[in-house]
Amino acid sequence: MANSQMTRGIAAGRLPAEVIAGNFSDLHPPLDPHEAAVAADRCYFCHDAPCMTACPTSIDIPLFIRQIQTGTPESAAKTILDQNILGGMCARVCPTETLCEEVCVREVAEGKPVLIGQLQRYATDTLMADGVHPFARAAPTGKRVAVVGAGPAGLACAHRLAMKGHDVVVYDARQKPGGLNEYGIASYKTVGGFAQAEVDWLLQIGGITMELGKALGDGLSLDGLRDGFDAVFLGIGLAGVNALRAEGEDREGVRDAVDFIAELRQSDDLTSLPVGRNVVVIGGGMTAVDAAVQSKLLGAQTVTIAYRRGQQQMAASVFEQDLAASRGVRILCNVMPVAVQDGEIELEYTAQEAGALKGTGERFRIVADQVFKAIGQRLDGAPDGLKIEAGKIAVSDDGKTSITGVWAGGDCASGGDDLTVTAVAEGRDAAEDIDRALRS
Amino acid sequence: MADLTSNFVGIRSPNPFWLASAPPTDKEYNVRRAFEAGWGGVVWKTLGEDGPPVVNVNGPRYGAIWGADRRLLGLNNIELITDRPLEVNLREIKAVKRDYPDRAVVVSIMVPCEEAAWKAILPLVEETGADGIELNFGCPHGMSERGMGAAVGQVPEYIEMVARWCKQNTRMPVIVKLTPNITDVRKPARAAKAGGADAVSLINTISSITSVNLDTMSPEPSIDGKGSHGGYCGPAVKPIALNMVAEIARDPETADLPISGIGGVTTWRDAAEFLALGAGNVQVCTAAMTYGFKIVQEMISGLSQWMDEKGHATVADIVGRAVPNVTDWQYLNLNYVTKARINQDECIKCGRCYIACEDTSHQAITMSPDRLFEVQDDECVACNLCVEVCPVEGCITMEAMTPGTVDPRTGRVVQKDYANWTTHPNNPATVKAAE
Ligand SMILES: Cc1cc2nc3c(=O)[nH]c(=O)nc-3n(C[C@H](O)[C@H](O)[C@H](O)COP(=O)(O)OP(=O)(O)OC[C@H]3O[C@@H](n4cnc5c(N)ncnc54)[C@H](O)[C@@H]3O)c2cc1C
Ligand SMILES: Cc1cc2nc3c(=O)[nH]c(=O)nc-3n(C[C@H](O)[C@H](O)[C@H](O)COP(=O)(O)O)c2cc1C
Ligand code: SF4
Numbered sequence: 001m002a003n004s005q006m007t008r009g010i011a012a013g014r015l016p017a018e019v020i021a022g023n024f025s026d027l028h029p030p031l032d033p034h035e036a037a038v039a040a041d042r043c044y045f046c047h048d049a050p051c052m053t054a055c056p057t058s059i060d061i062p063l064f065i066r067q068i069q070t071g072t073p074e075s076a077a078k079t080i081l082d083q084n085i086l087g088g089m090c091a092r093v094c095p096t097e098t099l100c101e102e103v104c105v106r107e108v109a110e111g112k113p114v115l116i117g118q119l120q121r122y123a124t125d126t127l128m129a130d131g132v133h134p135f136a137r138a139a140p141t142g143k144r145v146a147v148v149g150a151g152p153a154g155l156a157c158a159h160r161l162a163m164k165g166h167d168v169v170v171y172d173a174r175q176k177p178g179g180l181n182e183y184g185i186a187s188y189k190t191v192g193g194f195a196q197a198e199v200d201w202l203l204q205i206g207g208i209t210m211e212l213g214k215a216l217g218d219g220l221s222l223d224g225l226r227d228g229f230d231a232v233f234l235g236i237g238l239a240g241v242n243a244l245r246a247e248g249e250d251r252e253g254v255r256d257a258v259d260f261i262a263e264l265r266q267s268d269d270l271t272s273l274p275v276g277r278n279v280v281v282i283g284g285g286m287t288a289v290d291a292a293v294q295s296k297l298l299g300a301q302t303v304t305i306a307y308r309r310g311q312q313q314m315a316a317s318v319f320e321q322d323l324a325a326s327r328g329v330r331i332l333c334n335v336m337p338v339a340v341q342d343g344e345i346e347l348e349y350t351a352q353e354a355g356a357l358k359g360t361g362e363r364f365r366i367v368a369d370q371v372f373k374a375i376g377q378r379l380d381g382a383p384d385g386l387k388i389e390a391g392k393i394a395v396s397d398d399g400k401t402s403i404t405g406v407w408a409g410g411d412c413a414s415g416g417d418d419l420t421v422t423a424v425a426e427g428r429d430a431a432e433d434i435d436r437a438l439r440s
Numbered sequence: 441m442a443d444l445t446s447n448f449v450g451i452r453s454p455n456p457f458w459l460a461s462a463p464p465t466d467k468e469y470n471v472r473r474a475f476e477a478g479w480g481g482v483v484w485k486t487l488g489e490d491g492p493p494v495v496n497v498n499g500p501r502y503g504a505i506w507g508a509d510r511r512l513l514g515l516n517n518i519e520l521i522t523d524r525p526l527e528v529n530l531r532e533i534k535a536v537k538r539d540y541p542d543r544a545v546v547v548s549i550m551v552p553c554e555e556a557a558w559k560a561i562l563p564l565v566e567e568t569g570a571d572g573i574e575l576n577f578g579c580p581h582g583m584s585e586r587g588m589g590a591a592v593g594q595v596p597e598y599i600e601m602v603a604r605w606c607k608q609n610t611r612m613p614v615i616v617k618l619t620p621n622i623t624d625v626r627k628p629a630r631a632a633k634a635g636g637a638d639a640v641s642l643i644n645t646i647s648s649i650t651s652v653n654l655d656t657m658s659p660e661p662s663i664d665g666k667g668s669h670g671g672y673c674g675p676a677v678k679p680i681a682l683n684m685v686a687e688i689a690r691d692p693e694t695a696d697l698p699i700s701g702i703g704g705v706t707t708w709r710d711a712a713e714f715l716a717l718g719a720g721n722v723q724v725c726t727a728a729m730t731y732g733f734k735i736v737q738e739m740i741s742g743l744s745q746w747m748d749e750k751g752h753a754t755v756a757d758i759v760g761r762a763v764p765n766v767t768d769w770q771y772l773n774l775n776y777v778t779k780a781r782i783n784q785d786e787c788i789k790c791g792r793c794y795i796a797c798e799d800t801s802h803q804a805i806t807m808s809p810d811r812l813f814e815v816q817d818d819e820c821v822a823c824n825l826c827v828e829v830c831p832v833e834g835c836i837t838m839e840a841m842t843p844g845t846v847d848p849r850t851g852r853v854v855q856k857d858y859a860n861w862t863t864h865p866n867n868p869a870t871v872k873a874a875e
Contacts, residue, residue, distance in 0.1 A: 034786065034832050042509065045731045066738045070707040075741040 005277065005301045009369050010253060012274040014299025020270045023297035027188040027323075028092075028118055036122045039115045040068040042106060050103035051116055056416070056425040057084035061100060061116055068119055077127035078134045080120055085159045085428070086152055088128060088198050089181050090421045091121035092189045095286075097319040099421070128197070133204035138165035140207075143438045146171065146229040148216050151179020152420045153235030153410025155202055156427030157434075161233075162207035164435045169229070170208060173215035179237055179410075181420065183262040186290040188297070215381075222383035226405055231434045234393065234401070234408040235427055238418070240380030244282060244373050248340035257281060257291035257374035264294055276370025279303045280345050282337050283374030285315035291372045292329045303329045304366060308336040308350050308357060338363060340371055379412055389414045399430030407434055442747030443754045444740065446480060448720045449613040449638040449698050451571040453480035453544040456755050457711065457739050460702050460723035461486050461548035461574060461617070464733070466522055468532035471545075475536070477733035478740060481544025483615075483641075483723060486521035486576045487529055489551040489561060494520045500661035503650035503670060514676030515726050516650045518661065518668055521550050521576070526564070534568040545569075546615065550576040550588050553598055555605045562610040572612045575602060575637075577628070578619035578644025590644070593619035596631035603635025615700060618642040618684075620677075625684040626691045633697050640688065641700035641723060643681045645671025674726035678704030682717055686766045689718025706735075708742025715755065716762035770861040777847050777854045778822040778838040780804070780815045786835035787813060793826035793836060801825050818848035 003011045015023070031039060043065040051061045059080050067076035080087035096102075096117040104113035127134070143166045147154045150172035158168045176182050181195040203210070214220055216236065225232045241256045243249065253276065267273050275298040281288045284307035296303045305324065307314060311333045314321060321331060335347040336359060345368040348359040379392055387394040387402035392414040399407040409426030416422040446456040458481035459465050459474055466485035474482060488494055496519055505514040522529055537545045547570045551557040565573060577593030592598045599616060606614045616632035618625060620643040632640050647669050651660045659667030681703025688694050701719025705711050706727040714722045727735055752758050782793070782805075789811040797805045804819035805826060815826075827836045841847060843856030861867055 033834070037833060041511075045735070047732055047734075063734065063737055066707075066735070067741060070709055070738060070742050072708070072738075072742045072745045075738075075745045078741070 005299050008277060010274045010276045013271045014275065014277075015271075017271050020298065024187050024191070024270060024294075026191050027186075028121075030125060031115070031118050031122045036068060036073075036119060039119055040065050043069070043114045044105060046105055050105065051100035051114075054100045054103045055083075056099070056419070056422045057087075057090070057428070058425075059083045059087065059120070064123060065114065065116070065119055068123055073123045073126040074130065074132065074134075076119075076123035080124055081127075081134065083428075084421065084424050085156050085202060086181070086198065086420065086424050087120060088124035088201075089152070089185075089190065089195065090424065091117050091124055092194070093181075093185050094419065094421050095317045095319065098317045128201055133201060135159075135163055135205055137163055137205060137207055140167070141165040141438065143167070143230040144169070144228075145231045145233065145434060145438075146225040147233045147235065148172075148220070148225070149179060149235035149237060149410070149412070150174075150177035150199075150210065150212070151235055151237050151410060151423060152181060153237075153412075153423035153427035153430075154179070154233065155199065156424040157233045157235060157407075157409065157431045158208050158427075159202055159205055160428050160431030161434060162205045164431070166207070166230075166435070166438065168208045169211055171211045171214045171216065171220060173213070173218070173239075175212055177210055177212065179235075179423075183265055184258060184287075184290075185265075185420070186261075186294060187265060188294075216383060217381045222385070222403075222406065226403075230405075230438055232406045233399075233427070233430055233434065234382075234406065234412060235410040235423070236379075236381065237411045238377035238379055240378040241373065242376045242378055244337060244375060246337040246339055249373075251340050253369060254340055254371045254373065257283065257287050257372040258377065260291055260372055261287070261294065264298075270298065273298060275300050276368070277301045278343075278367040279370045279372065280366065280368040281305045281372045281374055283307065283372075283376070284309065284313065284333075285374065285376070286320060287377075288372075288374035289316045289320045289324045289329075291374055293324050293327050295370075295372070296327045296329055300370075302367070304368075305329060305331045306335050306337065306345075306347055307331065307333050310334060337371075340368070341365075344368055345371055377411070382412065395426075397429075398433035399426060400433065405437075442744045442752060444480075444744055444747075446721050446755050448544070448700065449572065449615070451481070451544045451546065451613060452542070453721070454542060455480035455736075455740055455743075456715065456721035457736050458482060458544060458546075458700070458721060458723045459728060460725040461576065462725040462729070463519065464725065464728045467524065467529075468536055471532075471536050472539075474728075474733050474736075475540045475543050478736045479543070479733065480721075481546065481571075483546045483548050483574050484529065484533055484570075486548040486550045487526055487561065487565070488521050489557050490526045490564075493523045493525055496520055496523050497663050499663040501670075503660040503667075504674075505650055505676065512726075512730050513674060514648075514650065514672055515674040515729070516648045516670035516672045517645070518663075518670040521548075526561075530564055530568055533565075533570055537569045537571075544571050546572040546574050548574040548576045548617070552586075552588060553592055553602060558602065558605045559609050562606065562612075566610055566612060570612065572615060572638075573606065573610065574615040574617050574641060575606060576617050576644070577602075578617045578642075590619040590621050593617075593628060593644075594622050596627045599628050599631040600635035603632050603637040607636035613638040615639045615641050617644055617702075619644050620646050620680060620684060620703075625687055626694065629688045629691070629694045629697065633694055637697075639698035639700060639720070640694075641702055642684055642688075643677065643703040645673045646677055646680065648672035673703065674730070675704045675706050675710075678706075678710060682713060685714060685719050686717040686763065689760060689763045690766050706730075708739045708746065711739055712743055712746060712758065713762075715758045716760070717766065718760040718763045720759055721755075772860060773858045774861065774864060775843075775855040775857060775859050777841040779817050779820050779841060780822065780824075780826050780836055781839045782813055782815060782826075782836050783834070784812070786832050788832055788835075789813070790831060792829045792831065796825050796829045820849065 045062045064076040064079040100116045101113035107113035147170045178195045279295040279300045281292040338346045348363045393408045395413045407430040410423035444455040461483040465482040503516045616637045701714030702723040711722045
């Protein structure tokens with residue numbers, strides 16, 4: 001008999017193929033021209049607009065929306081991409097509810113912001129559908145830069161450097177470029193192979209060589225790169241995963257959420273991807289929500305997020321929490337895992353005591369065929385000799401590390417939120433600084 | 441990439457977008473900001489003769505009308521020409537022109553209708569290094585009561601006379617700014633040309649009262665309970681301005697007279713339309729006053745994108761392109777038959793097309809109980825009302841019938857040959873000619 005939501009343990013194909021396909025379709029379907037016109041019309045073209053300040057890449061939002069209003073979404077796209085070369089991905093994955101749209105004056109006035117993210121997607125999709133790459137390279141400088149990591153930070157850095165006329169080699173440990181755009185972001189935020197299409201589009205600038213399957217620390221060394229190139233940029237993200245420190249952590253059925261998500265993102269047949277009947281996700285951030293929601297969409301019967309602090313402390317935005325709730329995910333706050341057992345997990349309530357989070361001693365068990373750990377990623381494999389600050393590579397505002405000639409940005413570098421858009425901003429700004437350094 | 445540089449009567453600017461003579465160009469501070477934002481040129485706020493400057497009211501100057509969502513559609517004002525001393529303006533004009541040699545700086549002037557007054561001010565303006573002058577014969581309020589502005593602009597003989605004085609007394613190109621507060625704009629344009637003017641610019645503002653305060657029974661803007669007619673501008677006046685520009689562009693007597701198009705230019709598209717109807721460049725006031733100088737960026741990107749898409753290399757390539765297609769009603773092709781088409785996939789079923797046609801037109805749209813709206817070709821006269829009232833752009837379109845097919849409304853075969861009113865059997869003139 002075919003599997004169903006009721007099938008015990010961990011099993012694939014819990015839902016019919018068409019239901020799964022529907023579940024994993026676009027979270028926000030693209031705006032059609034009429035919807036875009038109506039949405040754009042609501043923008044007031046504010047002066048020194050709060051949305052623009054809230055955007056980590058400082059996209060000129062009022063200008064691009066006016067360009068949509070006046071029937072030139074291609075020009076709008078250029079305005080976006082000038083500041084943020086991954087404006088297409090950011091339009092899909094940015095938590096706009098805590099960035100640009102949160103401060104939109106119409107959010108303040110009416111509780112309904114201008115749909116900035118969706119308008120950004122409308123513009124960038126229009127341009128990319130035309131196959132246009134609106135940037136050209138400056139005259140060759142003869143300088144060569146190595147970029148390690150083909151995630152948002154590395155790609156943004158590489159593009160800006162190539163545009164400035166430098167030759168760039170991008171190394172990545174994985175077989176596909178894109179970093180978490182390809183392996184991390186929830187499926188329903190970036191459907192239809194968009195991550196790879198965007199990378200292909202970005203590479204149209206020219207002057208960027210991709211070296212995939214090559215890892216720093218495994219064949220490549222920082223010293224070697226410093227010798228072979230005029231500058232080095234590190235955008236290696238957070239490859240390590242924090243440990244749970246609960247009994248039974250290494251049991252079968254306990255997994256890192258990021259691995260599950262990566263497998264899901266790479267699967268070309270979601271009906272063959274196994275998921276537990278009862279899933280428990282430990283954590284309170286975007287990764288926890290993504291793992292939980294996607295488990296549910298695959299057909300898990302019950303999915304519970306167990307978070308050790310209060311709801312206000314959750315790193316996942318209210319929008320993300322609501323999304324989880326609307327998909328039937330239960331969020332338990334103020335609980336921590338104590339032990340994973342056969343088909344169950346034991347949790348303990350927590351309380352704040354003298355500034356520290358402590359178990360109250362009161363414990364309970366819930367069914368759990370599968371447990372995902374989503375309690376944060378950490379820097380892994382950073383080359384020796386770099387100054388580390390709060391677990392990340394210490395950088396100045398323009399991305400300089402403690403070693404001359406080496407820059408870093410994105411999740412692996414200090415400062416800024418761990419967001420795609422922040423990684424793009426940091427990669428771009430480091431490229432500007434590298435360019436200045438190479439020309440001086 | 442399209443080349444947006446502009447050469448208007450010998451005055452060069454990096455793009456065809458100038459700020460019109462008005463508050464945005466009333467002082468150095470604003471004009472510098474405008475140039476930093478990317479404007480191609482400015483026409484400095486109108487200067488008056490030396491001596492104590494005019495005074496403005498000290499209460500509100502503006503009234504307005506709005507569209508949905510309080511989008512500003514029309515603005516009216518009771519402001520006069522510059523109320524700052526002449527020498528201050530001249531000094532600032534000189535400083536700005538020195539620092540922005542690549543931008544157009546034209547100076548608007550309005551002095552009494554006496555040659556001595558013009559002779560006195562022209563050398564002072566010339567000395568600033570300005571690129572040209574614009575004669576303000578347009579202001580509909582305040583100044584016309586003093587025998588200047590629209591009072592001059594409404595009398596073609598005065599226009600010709602003043603234009604001639606200016607041409608005789610300065611080397612600078614002379615642009616005559618026309619008032620729309622007349623019946624036939626071709627008359628003042630011809631007069632400007634006869635006086636030797638290098639160009640005309642139009643329109644200035646339209647006499648108007650925007651609203652009445654129903655509590656105080658005073659027109660707005662209200663100055664201590666009283667209001668006065670003001671000058672109307674902004675998006676609402678664009679159709680009037682476009683027509684006036686086209687009238688001059690297609691008048692054989694003034695066809696070669698350069699035109700600076702003004703009135704409601706708010707987006708690149710508005711600008712392109714003015715250019716197509718024969719304007720060599722455009723001037724903008726209300727849009728800048730509503731949204732700030734930054735809008736010029738959208739005008740530049742939009743015009744340039746559109747030119748690239750259409751393969752127009754230079755601004756000069758667009759100027760006047762639509763003029764040959766502006767004609768008189770009697771020359772329109774009466775054999776061109778169209779029908780409204782409703783795209784059911786786009787239709788949101790609001791019913792506005794239906795009620796517009798049913799109540800006020802030709803009962804050519806049917807409505808089913810489940811709100812399906814369909815055009816009845818045997819009733820549709822192709823008036824376009826449904827297209828205009830539909831809230832979804834592109835949902836209802838007009839489609840031409842293929843010649844050879846039968847128009848179900850008239851029962852006649854659609855002819856492929858052009859035929860207009862002048863040869864139509866119902867035209868009494870045609871009948872007469874045949875007799
Ligand atoms: C599950 C999940 C969901 C997320 N959802 C969102 C979201 O919805 N919106 C949002 O804004 N952000 C989201 N984020 C965060 C966002 O994905 C990251 O902030 C962003 O990808 C950081 O970009 P980066 O370039 O710094 O690093 P990454 O995207 O992690 O890219 C780093 C790259 O470096 C490579 N690499 C690592 N080590 C080495 C090495 N030693 N040698 C060579 N290459 C190496 C990796 O293979 C990878 O390709 C999410 C993160 C996760 C984990
Ligand atoms: C407040 C205000 C003051 C103006 N003052 C002048 C002026 O001093 N001289 C002049 O020639 N036109 C003046 N105008 C008219 C403008 O230059 C312009 O012709 C008119 O506003 C139409 O353009 P618009 O629709 O882009 O605003 C003024 C307009 C406004 C709104
Ligand atoms: S815009 Fe407002 S604040 Fe500025 S001068 Fe006019 S009335 Fe005063």
